Amino acid sequence: MNEISYPSEYFSVKATLECGQLFRFEPYSVGYKVYSADKACYIYEKDGNTIISSSDSDYFYNYFDLARDYSAIYNKALSYGIPALSRAAEFGKGIRILRQNEEEAIYSFIISQNNHIPRIKGIIGRMCAALGDEKSFMGEKFYAFPSSAAMAQKPASFYKELGAGYRDVFLAETARRISGEGIAELTSLPTPALKQRLLTYKGIGPKVADCAALFGFGRTDSFPVDTWLARVYAEDFSGTATDRKTMTAFFEGLFGEYSGYMQQYLFYAKREGALK
DNA sequence: CTCCAGGCTTTAG
DNA sequence: CTAAAGCATGGA
Numbered sequence A: 001m002n003e004i005s006y007p008s009e010y011f012s013v014k015a016t017l018e019c020g021q022l023f024r025f026e027p028y029s030v031g032y033k034v035y036s037a038d039k040a041c042y043i044y045e046k047d048g049n050t051i052i053s054s055s056d057s058d059y060f061y062n063y064f065d066l067a068r069d070y071s072a073i074y075n076k077a078l079s080y081g082i083p084a085l086s087r088a089a090e091f092g093k094g095i096r097i098l099r100q101n102e103e104e105a106i107y108s109f110i111i112s113q114n115n116h117i118p119r120i121k122g123i124i125g126r127m128c129a130a131l132g133d134e135k136s137f138m139g140e141k142f143y144a145f146p147s148s149a150a151m152a153q154k155p156a157s158f159y160k161e162l163g164a165g166y167r168d169v170f171l172a173e174t175a176r177r178i179s180g181e182g183i184a185e186l187t188s189l190p191t192p193a194l195k196q197r198l199l200t201y202k203g204i205g206p207k208v209a210d211c212a213a214l215f216g217f218g219r220t221d222s223f224p225v226d227t228w229l230a231r232v233y234a235e236d237f238s239g240t241a242t243d244r245k246t247m248t249a250f251f252e253g254l255f256g257e258y259s260g261y262m263q264q265y266l267f268y269a270k271r272e273g274a275l276k
Numbered sequence B: 001c002t003c004c005a006g007g008c009t010t011t012a013g
Numbered sequence C: 001c002t003a004a005a006g007c008a009t010g011g012a
Helices: A013-018 A056-062 A070-079 A083-091 A102-112 A115-130 A148-152 A155-159 A163-181 A191-199 A206-215 A227-236 A246-273
Strands: A002-005 A025-028 A031-036 A041-045 A051-055 A134-137 A140-143
Touching: A002 A056, A013 A031, A013 A041, A013 A155, A031 A056, A031 A155, A041 A134, A051 A056, A056 A083, A056 A163, A070 A083, A070 A246, A102 A115, A102 A206, A115 A140, A115 A148, A155 A163, A191 A206, A206 A246, A227 A246
Parallel strands: none
Antiparallel strands: A002 A051, A025 A031, A031 A041, A041 A051, A134 A140
């Protein structure tokens, strides 16, 4: 086990975990256990620092993107002079965008569509327990996120029994395709081409493609618009369009390479009732 | 009870 | 091309 220490000002455990970008974490002791792919860490705050304890510290250094200077991102948010965004950035100052596994992000956000976060966590947890390799961390067992090969062996009915609802066929078909084709060729594509390719998978529409691109492929020029960001657009930016494609184009045009960070500030603040 | 959730696919116009 | 119905499930 190794420990990483990083100042909490730009690394809030609660804000980073509770801002809706990941679904595999649980309260433990004074912090949380976090699971990603087949790895685990224990994370907590102590004396103004955020501590990551893991036997895969290199993995989690990258996962939490600790090489990036978030003071520049926070100050960028304030520089736009948009009251709602300034408030959101202040509220979510400690948020960091995670660099998650690509396939885990794809499946997780397919499950997330038209769904509540507690239920999303439940479906993913049951999927890992049923199909993921058993691992051990700090004396407790946990399950890795399943491989596409393991997922591809199950029919749609299996995912419905896990509670996935109508997304059952999306999971089964996407798993079969990724298991056969792989995703290696996607990683080198520029963001617009990457999104275009993601849209060809069953169950991936514009919003899920944006989330997979942002959280799985590290594309911070993506601005996912869900029901909460649609409200932000109308209520806090006085937007008049009603289709989400226009909203995404508006925000990405405004924020460019910083889109993903600004989106996450706004999402977290809106959902927690900190705007308005 | 109805409404809604980090929306997508399918069908109709 | 855009618009709207239908979709599984469970919490508020």
